[in-house]
Amino acid sequence: MENSRRSFLKTATLLAGVAAVPVSFISREAYAAKVAKAAMQYQDSPKGTASCSSCIQFIPGKSAKADGSCKVVDGSISPKGWCLAYSAKS
């Protein structure tokens, strides 16, 4: 009885470990990946009144006019830019 419980616990621990590895790997990859500018139709100019500086995804540069970065789109991002993923700050 004790032996089978120990065996069950060993198997359960092993399975949990195997299942956890791919999930953590995928999550890390998903967070690290950004989308190319072209795929999001990024442009260096605003779309109407919408621009990166008022987008929730924008990470400002050293000054208000300096290029920054984006949590979604790869590369240097102009505060005056815009893309399909624009989401206004509330």
Ligand code: SF4
């Ligand atoms: S999601 Fe698009 S609009 Fe928003 S900051 Fe990034 S590039 Fe600019």
